[in-house]
C-alpha cells in the first residue's frame with residue numbers, strides 16, 4: 009500500500025500505582041503512537057520506551073526523533089507491499105527497535121484494515137485460541153503488600169504470577185509467597201539484576217517450583233546464561249537478551265534458555281517477532297508474549313500476536329485498567345475471569361481508538377502536512 013500520511017504522538021500516561029523493576033521505578037509511562045494512513049484507511053501502532061532508558065537504551069524522546077527525522081521521510085509517499093520490504097528499509101538503521109516497532113506495527117494494522125481482516129489472520133494466528141494471561145508484579149513496599157497484590161490478582165483470574173526480583177528482594181520474599189500460595193504457577197523476572205558470581209544464590213531459585221526465571225543475567229550475555237542454565241533445573245527465559253531472530257538462534261544453540269519471551273517492541277516489530285516464534289516452534293521451545301506497560305492499542309496488538317500456535321505459556325497481557333485510569337481505545341480491553349482475552353473479530357486489532365483521549369494524553373505530536 010502507498011503510505012500517504014504519518015503522525016507521531018508522544019503520550020504520557022499516569023500509572024494508577026508505581027511499577028518498580030530492578031533497574032528503576034515508574035510513576036508514569038511515556039509511550040509512542042504512530043498513525044499511518046494510506047488508500048483511505050489508517051492504522052495505529054505503539055511502543056512505550058518510557059522517559060528514561062532503564063529497560064532498553066531508547067527513550068520516548070529518541071524514538072520520537074528517529075521516527076520524525078529519519079524513518080518518516082523514507083516511508084512517506086512510497087508503496088510498502090510486504091512486511092519484508094519495510095523491514096529491509098528499517099534494517100538499514102541500527103538499533104532503535106521501539107521506534108521501528110511503533111511504525112512497523114502500524115503498517116500491519118493498516119494492511120489488515122485495508123484487507124478487512126483481523127490482524128491475527130495476516131500473522132497466521134488462530135482466532136479460536138484463548139489468549140492466556142498472567143500478571144507481572146513489581147517490587148512492592150513490603151512482602152505483605154505483595155501477598156495482598158497476589159491475592160487480588162488471582163481473584164481477577166490471572167493464570168500465573170510473575171514477581172520482579174532483585175538482590176535483597178528475592179529468596180526471602182519467595183519463601184513468604186510460597187508459604188501462602190504453595191500451588192500457584194509462579195515465575196520471577198530479574199531484569200538482568202544478577203551476575204554469574206551470584207551462582208550460589210541463584211541456585212536457591214530452584215527450591216520454589218518456578219515455571220521459569222526470566223532474564224537473570226546481563227542483557228548482552230548469552231554465554232553466562234548458558235553456563236547458568238546448565239547449573240539450574242528451572243528453565244531460564246530470556247527477554248532483554250533476544251533482540252532478533254539471530255539472537256534467538258544463538259541462544260538456543262548455546263543453551264542459554266529454554267523459554268523465550270517475545271516482545272514486539274524489543275525486536276522491532278511483528279515480522280521479527282514472528283521469525284523468533286517460528287524458529288522456536290521448529291525447535292520445540294515454548295514462547296509467550298511480553299509487555300512494556302503498553303496502552304490498550306499496544307495490548308490489543310500483542311493479543312493478536314498471542315494467537316500464534318507456539319505462544320504456549322501465559323503472556324504479560326493485562327486488562328487496560330490494571331495500569332491506567334485513562335486509555336487509548338474505546339471500549340478498553342477486558343480480561344475474562346479465567347484470565348483470557350478474545351482475538352479481534354473486526355479488521356485491524358479490534359478496538360476503536362479514542363482520539364479525544366489520545367489528544368488529552370499527548371505531550372508532543374508531529375504530523376505530515
Ligand code: OSB
Nearest residue numbers: 063144298299300301302324326
Ligand atoms: O521485563 O517483562 C519485563 C514491565 C516493564 C518493564 C519490563 C518488563 C515488564 C513486565 C511486563 O514485566 C508488565 C506488563 O506489561 O504486564
Ligand code: MG
Nearest residue numbers: 197222223247
Ligand atoms: Mg522481563
